[in-house]
Amino acid sequence: MAMLDRLTRELRLLRRLPGPLGDAKLVExxxxxxxxxxxxxxxxxxxLLLLQRQQQADHEVTAAxxxxxxxxxxxxxxxxxxxxxxxxxxxxxxxxxWSDAGITKLAALIxxxxxxxxxxxxxRIDISDxxxxxxxxxxxxxxxxxxxxxxxxxxxxxELTWTQLPAPETEPAxxxxxxxPIAIEAISGCQLRLEWRGEVVPTFISxxxxxxxxxxxxxxxxxxMTVAVRxxxxxxxxxxxxxxxxxxxxxxxLTGTAGWHAIERVERTGSSGIGNRVGRAxxxxxxxxxxxxxxxxxxxxxxxxxxR
Numbered sequence: 001m002a003m004l005d006r007l008t009r010e011l012r013l014l015r016r017l018p019g020p021l022g023d024a025k026l027v028e029x030x031x032x033x034x035x036x037x038x039x040x041x042x043x044x045x046x047x048l049l050l051l052q053r054q055q056q057a058d059h060e061v062t063a064a065x066x067x068x069x070x071x072x073x074x075x076x077x078x079x080x081x082x083x084x085x086x087x088x089x090x091x092x093x094x095x096x097x098w099s100d101a102g103i104t105k106l107a108a109l110i111x112x113x114x115x116x117x118x119x120x121x122x123x124r125i126d127i128s129d130x131x132x133x134x135x136x137x138x139x140x141x142x143x144x145x146x147x148x149x150x151x152x153x154x155x156x157x158x159e160l161t162w163t164q165l166p167a168p169e170t171e172p173a174x175x176x177x178x179x180x181p182i183a184i185e186a187i188s189g190c191q192l193r194l195e196w197r198g199e200v201v202p203t204f205i206s207x208x209x210x211x212x213x214x215x216x217x218x219x220x221x222x223x224x225m226t227v228a229v230r231x232x233x234x235x236x237x238x239x240x241x242x243x244x245x246x247x248x249x250x251x252x253x254l255t256g257t258a259g260w261h262a263i264e265r266v267e268r269t270g271s272s273g274i275g276n277r278v279g280r281a282x283x284x285x286x287x288x289x290x291x292x293x294x295x296x297x298x299x300x301x302x303x304x305x306x307x308r
């Protein structure tokens with residue numbers, strides 16, 4: 001994996017740099033700086049030291065930290081290795097072997113812990129009196145293999161048309177699907193299932209925008225998210241109490257005469273499995289504007305995300 005090799009090279013560079021480990025050193029390692037701190041050296045250093053505290057029982061990882069300037073004194077790597085060796089009552093060559101193995105382990109730990117590693121997929125459902133539409137957006141680091149997300153409504157697969165959004169080559173790849181109509185029964189509603197599998201566990205986000213007549217319930221598994229949309233009350237009662245309607249226009253934000261919209265947003269991060277649910281009432285929902293002229297991404301190139 002190219003990113004793992006890059007992190008390993010940057011850790012070896014840290015080992016060669018003089019002095020103790022500090023945020024000034026991390027400026028020389030852009031991948032670690034971006035992965036752990038989003039460009040903030042102090043944040044990256046704190047997260048790197050958190051990994052050291054979590055791995056204190058591993059003598060190879062602690063030797064790697066000692067060689068890069070944390071846990072041993074010395075201006076050069078040889079001085080730090082000698083200092084760490086004397087504290088462990090072993091020779092410097094043994095500590096060097098531990099350090100080499102620990103560098104490899106630490107690179108893998110950084111790759112797993114970095115916040116930008118998790119692929120993320122967002123399911124947006126818009127419901128009005130005339131019906132409903134759904135769309136997907138997903139972001140995936142270019143070095144991680146993921147299948148395309150699969151979406152079904154009441155167990156019937158949806159055919160989605162994907163568009164690649166502009167992004168620098170150094171940033172994760174971003175895609176979105178076109179708005180797709182979905183059938184929502186007046187009595188039973190509908191159930192959407194989003195599944196996304198690949199090399200790592202992704203982050204799932206769902207957002208349902210609707211009138212007060214509808215409610216949603218979201219459940220999460222390791223590689224899938226299910227959103228059940230159900231009516232709050234009968235259509236006849238809804239028509240008597242909520243005569244206005246609002247719809248999503250693909251060329252702009254929400255428009256209409258409804259007094260407010262209920263927004264249900266559920267989010268689960270892939271690496272930690274932590275969920276967060278937020279419900280709120282807004283006058284008009286705040287929606288990201290669509291991309292003006294996104295370049296169509298050829299279907300054959302999307303196949304590169306299939307799991308190897």
